[in-house]
Amino acid sequence: MRFSYLEHVAHEILPTIEIVWEISRTFHSDSDSYVSDYYQLIRDMAERHTGEDGLEKLQAIIQDFYFELGFSDAPEPIVGAQRILLDRVISYRTGLPVSLALLLQEAAAYAGVQTELVDFPGYPLLRFDHEQQSYFVDPLHGELLEGKQVQERFEDVTDDAIDFSWDMFEAADQKTILQRYLTELKHAMIHDRTFAxxxxxxxxxxxxxxxxxxxxxxxxxxxxxxxxxxxxxDDYQYFVEQCPDDPSAQMLRLQLETWAAPQHVLH
Incomplete structure (x- = not known):
């Protein structure tokens, strides 16, 4: 099974949003209709804010995205794939923060506002640099955060287990973003029990x-x-050999031994 659009992410040949659209197409044949609808919405949004600039424009886009278009956080404590795949997030107007961040970033880009995804603990934030200052958008509900607020949130999320450094808030590379997105999607599909x-x-x-x-x-x-x-x-054996000290390796060893043991048939 090959996915050519994923094989060169280290070189960032394709825009991240195009790759994420392709991921949606893999699972839904009607994906393009939702994508087309979304681009029409954000084109209209961009036209409404042509006279604005900088932070003012970003705030207007955020307002439209969460209040006019009605995007919001997923209501379930454990989400399914429909809250992650972007075409379904567009349809239901609810999704995980990573999906909302990608959609909001594209909406802002259409309006001429360039943002970057930051690999923040918990879920990504959008970073916007303006007049020698950085602002961060929480994609959960669109809250705009500044320096001290970001530091306080970081310390709350990490419980002071990691020393805060502004070096952590550089733009995430494409590989990091896609791994995070796909990992969320994998967990959701396992939860949905759609194992194929x-x-x-x-x-x-x-x-x-x-x-x-x-x-x-x-x-x-x-x-x-x-x-x-x-x-x-074969996969479990590979993992046990490569990661013998991982806590899950011992359980897998026992499972492999059980499977290898001869089965006694009672007559």
């Missing part, structure tokens, strides 16, 4: 990070759920 789709997402992640033992372990789990035990064995 989850397997596709794992292969997407492996296109970005080939031979990643953790993705191969997760592929083993999905294959096990799909009743492909021998393929799961």
């Amino acid at each position: 789709n989850a397997l596709t997402v794992v292969h997407m992640l492996l296109a970005i990070t080939p031979d990643d033992p953790y993705e191969i372990r997760d592929r083993g789990y999905v294959l096990e759920e799909l009743d492909c035990q021998q393929a799961a064995v």
Whole structure:
């Protein structure tokens, strides 16, 4: 299974949003209709704000995105794939912060406001630099944060386990963004128990990070759920060999031993 649009993310040949649209197309044949509708909405939005500039324009786009278009955080504590795949987020107007951030970033770009995704703990933020100052948009509900607020939030999220540094707030590279997005999607599809789709997402992640033992372990789990035990064995064995000290490796060793033990049939 190959995904050519994911194989060169380290070189950032394609825009991130184009890759994420392609991911949606993989799962939904009607994806393009939602994408087309969204671009019409943000074109109209951009035209309404042609006389504005800088921070004022960003604030106007945020207002339109969350209040006029009605985008909001997903209501469920554990979300399904419809809250992550961008075409369905457009349709339902609800999604995880990573998906909202990508859509808001594209809306801002159409209005001429350039933002960057920051790999913030918990979920990404959008960064906007203006007149030698950085502002950060919380994609959960559009709150605009400044320096001290960002530092306080970082310390709350990390519980002071990590020392704060502004170096952490540089723009995330495409590989980091896509790994984060696809990991959320993988977990959602496993939660939905749509294991064939989850397997596709794992292969997407492996296109970005080939031979990643953790993705191969997760592929083993999905294959096990799909009743492909021998393929799961191969993946679990690879993980145990590559990560022998990982806490999950001991459980997998026991599972592999159980599967390898001769089965006694009672007559």
